[in-house]
Amino acid sequence: MTRYIRHAAAFCALLLLALLVNATRVQLVQARTYDENPANRRHTIARYGQPRGDILVGGRAVTGSRDSGEQFRYERTYKNGPLYAPVTGFASQVYGTSLLEGAADGVLAGTDPALSLLPLWNDLARARDPGGRVVTTLDAAAQQAAYAGLGARRGAVAALEPSTGRILALVSTPSYDPGELSGTGSAVAGAWARLNGAADKPMLNRAVRQTYPPGSTFKVVTAAAALDSGVVRDLDAPTDSPDPYRLPGSSARLTNEVEGCADASLRYAFQWSCNTVFAGLGVEAGRDAMRTTAAGFGFNDRKLGIPFRVSPSTFDTRVDKAQLALSSIGQYNTRATPLQMAMVAAAVANYGSVRTPHLVERTTTDDGDTVSATGQHTLGRAMNPSTAVRLRELMTDVVEKGTGTNAAIPGATVGGKSGTAQHGVHNSGTPYAWFISWAQDDDSMEPAVAVAVVVEDAAADRGDISGGGDAAPIARAVMEAVLDR
Template sequence: MTRYIRHAAAFCALLLIALLVNATRVQVVQSDALDDNPANRRGAIVRFDQPRGDIVVDGRAVTGSKDTGEQLRYERTYKNGPLYAPVTGFASQVYGTTFLENAEDDILSGTDPMLAPLPLWNDITRAQNPGGKVVTTIKSAAQQAAYAGLGGKKGAVAAIEPSTGKILALVSTPSYDPERLSGTSKSVADSWAELNSSAAKPMLNRAIRQTYPPGSTFKVVTAAAALDAGVVTDLDAATRSPNPYTLPGTSTQLTNEVDGCTNASLRYAFQWSCNTVFAKLGVDTGLSDMAGTARNFGFNDSGLKIPSSVAASNFDTSMDKAQLALSAIGQYDTRATPLQMAMVSAAVANGGSVKSPYLVDRTTTRDGDVVDTTGTKSLRQAMNPATAMQLREMMTDVVEEGTGKNAAIPGATVGGKTGTAQHGIDNSGTPYAWFVSWAQAADAGEPAVAVAVVVEDASADRGDISGGGSAAPIAKAVMEAALKP
């Protein structure tokens, strides 16, 4: 009898060991795979079982959470959803997250370990932290001015504080309400299908994810390269610039939309946007110096994050002289996001120093205790400080006496550059209207804001001055809002 008891006990021990081994296999070895299994809804249930933390603009939350009583309990809500969609993105039970909702998801969902009261506290207690807050750098008045200025036209605005890199406005139109994608009902699926099939592409963040030919606004970069390289040493000296200008190695002639460009000085050519002068200036400066200056401004950088990723702006590093001439006036394959062109303007305003743009000032717990802050960081020196001063002078001339008069603000110093970018087969598309600028209050020691505006469907003329007519008034409104305390 004793032998049978020993055998039974041994068998039971083997079963217990097998059970423990299997439990270890499931809970340790296979835990990640099981957590990631689409059929496992526990993670989603836990994730949406508490309110999501808020995204904050000027001290006020522009997001919220609604208790539905459903299994995925809390749905995301948005205040002025279309206005802030390029900043917040969406948080959907079905379609995931984008932009700040994605980049700061750990803070907003409460899963960031830095939200815990003590190290390893959540691992021990298995508790879930309340969602934290993401405090943005956006200035609501500037955001509203940009949105109202675009008025539903296809386009975008980016505004930066030059000395810090803080993003003061980030607008893309036409926009959409992210709240339409909250929840699990059929209406959410219908909204997703409608938004994705729309020819207007309302969910495309044109400010940071769309690149455009920058047209004559790129002449800021070309002028910086030429001045730094010593190709031009006197802003008022005549240049050897024929009109029309035959692109090197071709029979194609480049012309101007304004008079007086033959052998014009750099100051005059910049003020009235002479294509012939700048095309030849790019060739004279050379590909190496042009590409190097473009890189220093931020072109060809695929790693920029704000913290959402930004599409890389492009300046080709392998071109013949004819292509370089076109690139020097913002055509050929040169492409830029509105944020990149705001960085160009900000560098001029900030003595040539390019600050890393950022959208999140700080993250906090639900109670307001700071978790992390974003400090000012220099990316590169785009040009010599003396060159930046010369460009500030020329950009001021554009607004006071040239093509950018519509951006002038009484009592403030404003610098700008207009641009019209042709595109499409044989340049048949409606030209994009551009304006880049910066503004400094009369009693301030440095410029407070740099802006880039692009309007896709401006019905603009093909002349360089059209950016001044369509985009400059929008930039003016944004700068005025940014200058107010």
Template structure:
């Protein structure tokens, strides 16, 4: 009898061990598959069962959470949603997350193990904690100035702090209100359909995820390459440039929007944006050195993140001499985001150094403790410091007496470069009006802001000067907002 009881007990122990092994398999090994199963709503219910952390600008939230009392209890809300949409993106119960709502989802949703007082245990337990906050680098005054400047227009603005790479403003127009996508009702599906059918593409982040031909603003890069390569040694020496200039190996004659560009020095060519001079300079510099300089500024970098990904700005390295001439004046295959062109202006302002742009200053736990902070950003030298000093001089001349006078700010030193970029079949599209610039207050020890503005629906009849007429006033407003405001204390 005892022997049978012992056998039965041993068998029960085996069954218990098998049960425990299977439970461990299900809860540990198979857990990710069950979590991702479309039929499993527990993860979704838990995700929306608590308020989401907030995205902060100047210490104040621009997001929130609304208690609906339903199974998916909390929906995302947005303050000034259209103004901040290119930064926040959306957090939708149906369509997921984008931009900062996506890249910082672990902190905002409370699933990041670092939110736990014991991170290693939190990672193993896969727990959920109160949502943390994301502190952005944005300056509210600059964002408002950019958004109001583009009101009723189609385009984008990017502003960064030259010495650090902090993104101070990022605006895209037309925009949309992310809150219309937050819930899961039929209205959300209708809003999604309406937004995606809109030919103006309001959900497209034009500041960081759309590339444009940069037009004459790219002449900053060409001038840097020519000065660094020694092709130009004296800003006031004649450049021996014909007007018109015949593209090498072709019969195509390149002309200028301005009069008097024949043989002009680089100083005047930059001030009045002479296409012929810069096309010829690009050819003399050569494709290898032009490409290397463009790359140093950030072109052809597919890995740029701020922390969400940024569209790659491109300078074609497989061009003949005629194509290189056009590329050197920001046409042909040269493409850039407004953020990239703000980086170009910032490099000039920062002594030739390019700081990688970033949008998140730090992340916080619900109680205010720091989870992670922005560390030292990568830096590279786009040009010699002496070249940057010469370019600052040239850009200041553009604002003082050239095509960028609309960007002048009393009590500040402002440098700029206008541009009008042709596009479309046979250049039939309305030209894009560009302006890139930087500003330094008279009491500041270094430039405080670099800005790039592109307006898609600029006046087609104003030629090169449209960048100064359509885009420069917007840049001026953003620069003034930064120079006049100081950052609010950040949590």
């Protein structure tokens, strides 16, 4: 009898051991599989079981949380949602996160280990820290000025602090209220379908996710390449440029919208935007010099994030001479985001040095302790400092007596470059109106702001659309807002 009891006890012990082994397998070996199973709603319930941390502009929260009383308890709210949507993006129980809400999700949701003094204990206890805060670099007045300036028109504005790369404004219109995507009801699904199906694409961040032909604003890059390579040594010397200009290897001829471009100096050509001069300078500088200079400004960089992804601006490096001529005046395959063109203006203002643009100043815990801070980094050098000095002079001429007089600000030195970019089949689309600029208060040691503006649907007759007329006043309003600060 005793033998049977021993056998039974041994069998029970074996069963207990098997149970422990299986429990260990489930809890340790297969834990990640169960955690990441789409049917496991525990993480999602916990994620929305506490208020989300806030995104701050000028020390004030532009986001919030609302207790819905539902299973996914706290829903995201936004203050001035359309104004800041190109920065915040959305945080939706149904559709996930985008832009800053997505890039800083760990901090905002309270899951970033850096928020906790004992992150391992949080893992073991399944605890979650309160959501942290994201402090942005935005200037509230500049953001508002850009948004009001664009109004009902499609377009975008990007503004930078040249010496640091801090993004002061990032606006895209038309915009939308990201609060419409918070929650789980039928209204959320309806809003998602409506916003994604809208012809004017309100959820498209035109400032960083849309590229445009930059038109004559790209002539800043071409001028830098011509000066750095020694193709042009004297701003006031004739450039031996025919008008019209026959594209190399082609019977096509390039013309100008203004008179006096034949053999014009670089100063005159820049001031009045002579296509023929810059097409010839791009070809003379050569493909390699143009490619290197464009890359120095940030073109063809596929890794840029601010921290969310920025669509790469492109300068085609596989072009013949005719295509290079067109690329050098911002046409053909040359494409740029408004943020990229703000970087071009900032590089001139910052004596050729391109600072890495960034949108987040720092992240903090919910009670304000710093978790991480964004340092200032140099992305590259676009041109020699002496070239930047001469380009500052050329851009100042544009605003004082050229095509950019609408950007002038009393009491400040302003440099700018206007542009009108053709697009569409046989250039049938409404031209894009561009303006890029920088401004320095007369009492300041360095420029405070660099701006790029693009207007897709300028309200004027096709022949009257211009960067100086449609985009420059918006740039001026943004620069004034920063200088007044």
